[in-house]
Amino acid sequence: MIRSTRRWSAFAGTMWRASPWRCAAVLLTLAIDVVGQPAFAVLLAGFTDAALRGDPAGAGVHAVLAASAWAAVSQSRGVRNQLRNDVRDRVGHLVTEDVMRLTATEPRVDHLEDPRTLDQVDRVSAKGYTIADTVWAALEVAAISLTVALTLVVMSTVSPALLLVLPVILITLWLNKVGQDGVRRAVETADEPLRVGANLLRLTHDPRVAGELRVTGAGGAVLDEHERQWATASRVLDRAEARAGVLLAAGWLVYVLAIGAGLVWAATQIDSGRVGAGDLVMILAIARQQQLSVQMAVNGFSRMSEGVVTAAAYDEVRATVAPTARQAAGEHDGIGGRLHRGIALRDLSFTYPGTSRPVLANLDLELPAGTMVALVGAHGSGKTSVIKLLTGMHAPTSGRIEVDGRPLDTMAPEAWRARVAAGFQDFVRLQALARESVGVGDLTAVDDLPRVEGAVRDAGAEDVVAALPEGLRTQLGTTFGGVDLSGGQWQKVALARGHMRQDPLLVVLDEPTAALDPLSESEVYTRQLSYARAMARRSGTVTVVVSHRFSTVRMADLIIVLDRGAVVEQGDHDHLMAAGGTYARLYTLQRDSYVGPASDATGRAVMNDEH
Numbered sequence: 144m145i146r147s148t149r150r151w152s153a154f155a156g157t158m159w160r161a162s163p164w165r166c167a168a169v170l171l172t173l174a175i176d177v178v179g180q181p182a183f184a185v186l187l188a189g190f191t192d193a194a195l196r197g198d199p200a201g202a203g204v205h206a207v208l209a210a211s212a213w214a215a216v217s218q219s220r221g222v223r224n225q226l227r228n229d230v231r232d233r234v235g236h237l238v239t240e241d242v243m244r245l246t247a248t249e250p251r252v253d254h255l256e257d258p259r260t261l262d263q264v265d266r267v268s269a270k271g272y273t274i275a276d277t278v279w280a281a282l283e284v285a286a287i288s289l290t291v292a293l294t295l296v297v298m299s300t301v302s303p304a305l306l307l308v309l310p311v312i313l314i315t316l317w318l319n320k321v322g323q324d325g326v327r328r329a330v331e332t333a334d335e336p337l338r339v340g341a342n343l344l345r346l347t348h349d350p351r352v353a354g355e356l357r358v359t360g361a362g363g364a365v366l367d368e369h370e371r372q373w374a375t376a377s378r379v380l381d382r383a384e385a386r387a388g389v390l391l392a393a394g395w396l397v398y399v400l401a402i403g404a405g406l407v408w409a410a411t412q413i414d415s416g417r418v419g420a421g422d423l424v425m426i427l428a429i430a431r432q433q434q435l436s437v438q439m440a441v442n443g444f445s446r447m448s449e450g451v452v453t454a455a456a457y458d459e460v461r462a463t464v465a466p467t468a469r470q471a472a473g474e475h476d477g478i479g480g481r482l483h484r485g486i487a488l489r490d491l492s493f494t495y496p497g498t499s500r501p502v503l504a505n506l507d508l509e510l511p512a513g514t515m516v517a518l519v520g521a522h523g524s525g526k527t528s529v530i531k532l533l534t535g536m537h538a539p540t541s542g543r544i545e546v547d548g549r550p551l552d553t554m555a556p557e558a559w560r561a562r563v564a565a566g567f568q569d570f571v572r573l574q575a576l577a578r579e580s581v582g583v584g585d586l587t588a589v590d591d592l593p594r595v596e597g598a599v600r601d602a603g604a605e606d607v608v609a610a611l612p613e614g615l616r617t618q619l620g621t622t623f624g625g626v627d628l629s630g631g632q633w634q635k636v637a638l639a640r641g642h643m644r645q646d647p648l649l650v651v652l653d654e655p656t657a658a659l660d661p662l663s664e665s666e667v668y669t670r671q672l673s674y675a676r677a678m679a680r681r682s683g684t685v686t687v688v689v690s691h692r693f694s695t696v697r698m699a700d701l702i703i704v705l706d707r708g709a710v711v712e713q714g715d716h717d718h719l720m721a722a723g724g725t726y727a728r729l730y731t732l733q734r735d736s737y738v739g740p741a742s743d744a745t746g747r748a749v750m751n752d753e754h
């Protein structure tokens with residue numbers, strides 16, 4: 144309760160900051176509403192009584208005042224709608240920006256691998272404005288409650304019995320609330336099928352999958368599944384809306400019966416003189432106002448429920464994503480200029496967020512400073528997961544990583560990341576000027592042309608740049624009318640981006656040549672290896688390579704063989720070939736698939752000739 148109060152006052156604070164004068168103006172219009180409505184009813188009664196008394200001056204004054212009161216009420220409602228929408232848009236923008244900042248700047252990526260968090264991020268980004276709606280609705284409901292209270296006081300001057308309308312109003316609102324709670328639960332339930340449906344729909348116009356969808360003929364099935372998910376969501380929502388509608392109608396029936404009974408009673412009292420004609424007119428006017436007020440409260444409650452769901456999602460995103468960001472912000476760097484001992488994995492296990500199966504179990508590894516290490520293993524054995532942990536994208540579930548004996552989790556992830564250079568198989572096609580697409584590998588040097596040219600050279604991407612019509616000034620990608628590149632060319636640009644980092648302590652190359660032809664691949668690896676050796680001499684840099692290309696792997700100082708998340712062998716090529724285990728089997732298999740069975744027991748000459 145306290146947490147929820149704090150949350151909503153924080154939202155109210157955000158709205159105030161978004162536009163103080165608009166918020167103040169909305170509060171003023173609400174105050175006009177609260178006072179204006181009962182005043183109108185009283186003035187109308189005064190007009191009726193004066194007219195019946197034959198007092199034209201009194202009737203005229205009351206008529207003018209009543210008209211002014213009503214004009215002020217209706218005018219203020221129009222102005223309020225406009226101001227409310229302005230603030231709502233601003234708050235929506237602020238909330239979306241906050242969530243995007245949290246998710247984009249969070250040093251680790253655990254949240255991006257967790258479908259639940261992604262769902263919540265989607266919801267908050269798309270519906271952030273509903274939080275403002277909820278605050279407005281809450282204020283409106285508070286104002287309406289005051290209005291109703293004032294009108295009841297006015298009615299009670301005719302007869303205290305008319306106060307019985309209050310419980311009736313509460314019953315009407317309660318029935319509406321029950322219906323709206325059901326709608327809110329339905330919105331939560333429908334979220335998943337709607338998200339799945341939206342993702343499927345996106346697939347149909349995603350150029351990256353368009354070819355495969357056509358070749359496999361799966362386009363129709365994707366649309367059918369989208370329809371199915373959409374129908375599931377609609378069914379849930381329609382049912383809840385229908386139930387809410389029935390409950391609301393029942394509430395109105397109770398109200399109409401009660402107010403009707405009050406009017407009939409008042410009419411029967413006119414002859415006896417206990418109730419005047421003005422009183423009857425006033426009760427009628429108040430009944431009409433209360434009807435509008437209850438309707439507005441009902442609308443307010445329904446707007447509130449969506450904002451409550453969004454606010455809960457917002458809280459969840461902040462709770463899930465923010466802790467490591469705060470931790471990172473609170474720490475300082477303290478990473479030395481060069482590696483002396485190296486990097487170690489100590490009894491490290493890892494399970495992806497939102498899953499229960501460990502993908503790495505109890506790894507104990509030493510990656511000595513100045514070495515090149517190759518990770519080998521079948522698909523899914525955990526190579527990329529090790530890379531993600533080494534680069535600080537995820538934190539180990541248990542155990543730790545040490546850099547020269549210092550636990551990685553005591554360093555700010557950004558500071559560590561600044562000393563890591565990387566080339567990935569899932570590279571980004573950054574559609575910008577070629578020099579920017581490379582330069583962002585080190586934002587501090589994005590405008591440093593000699594650095595960019597050096598990175599292009601180190602990565603062996605000069606041929607790609609040479610083929611561009613305006614060299615490094617060429618716009619890449621078709622989105623902004625630039626030149627499109629082949630998969631291999633994009634990958635070389637990504638590799639060059641990785642080379643922007645100067646003085647890395649860790650270089651990771653996770654299948655960085657997967658999109659290249661064998662000749663380019665061989666050339667890139669040759670350059671990468673000499674780069675790795677140069678870095679090793681300069682900074683004791685550790686280079687970790689993930690590759691299925693054994694002629695590269697064999698050159699590593701240390702080869703680590705993974706199988707289902709565990710280390711099954713490690714050593715250099717000669718050691719592992721002599722051991723005759725998994726590595727020797729995989730190596731021989733690949734060698735034979737290229738050139739047929741070899742007589743050389745280690746296969747060294749054969750593989751070297753091959754590439």
Ligand SMILES: Nc1ncnc2c1ncn2[C@@H]1O[C@H](COP(=O)(O)OP(=O)(O)OP(=O)(O)O)[C@@H](O)[C@H]1O
Pocket residue numbers: 256495496498502520521522523524525526527528529
């Ligand atoms: N984001 C994720 N969420 C849940 N499980 C994942 C995720 N990414 C990978 N996995 C699982 O972790 C295991 C190891 O995957 P990983 O990508 O590390 O293997 P790999 O050896 O690099 O495979 P490949 O050679 O195919 O790239 C696999 O069983 C995979 O299904």
